[in-house]
Amino acid sequence: MKKIYIKLVLILLFSQGIKAQTTSNCEFVYKLETIASPDETSNADKFVTLNWDFTQVGSKNKNIKIEIIPILDCYKNENAKHYKETLFLTIDGKLNTIKGSKVFKHIEMMSKCFKYRTLITSNSCEKSSDWNYYSFIN
Template structure:
C-alpha cells in the first residue's frame, strides 16, 4: 500500500512539473528588434550586422536585451556548435539608451555566424523569444 501511495505521489508531482513547462508566455511587450544584413559587395572582413530596434513603447521598468552566441559550424545553421562565450547587449544600458541601432563587424565578433534572441523582463513577466540565425557568409 505504501508503494502505491508513493508511486501516486511521484506521478502527481511529475505531472505538475510537466504542465508548468508547457505554460505559454502571456507577456504583452510592444517592441521590435531586427538584424539587417550589410550591403552586398563588401569584402569579407568589412561585413557587419546592423541590429535595429524600437523599444519606445516599453515601460521604464522593463528590461530588454539581445543575447548573442557565436557558432563554430555555420553549415548546420542554428544548431551548429556553440562557443562557451556569449554576449548580452542591454538595450537600456547607458551606452545604448539613446540609440536605436548598433553595427557589429564580422572582425570584431571573430565568428562567421551566430544565433541571437531577445530577452524581455518586467516586474511580473519574463519572455525569451525564439532563436534567430545570422551568417556573414554569402
C-alpha cells in the same frame, strides 16, 4: 467526510488563486532587425547592423537585453553546438537607448555567423523570443 471535502475545495480554490496571480500577459511589442552590409563588401569587411525599437515596451520596471551568441559551426544554423562567449546588449536608456542600433563586424566577432534573441523581464513575467540566425557569408 464533509470536512475532507471542504478542505479539498478550499485547497482547490486557493491553488486557483495562486495560478491567477502568477499568470499575466507577457507579450511585448518591439522591433529587432538585422541589416546586412552591401553585397559588394569584401568578406573580410562584412558587417551587420542590428536595429531595435523597444519604445512600445518601455523601460520602466523592465529589464531588456539582446543576447548574441557567435557560432563556430555555422553549417548547423541556430542548432549549432559550438559557440564563442555570449554577448549581452542591455537596453537601459544609457549606453544602449530604447531605440538604437549597433554594428557588428565579422572580423571583430571572429565568427561567420551568430544567433540572437531578446530577453525581457518585468515584475510579473519573463519573456524570451525565439532564436534568430544571421550569417555574414551568404
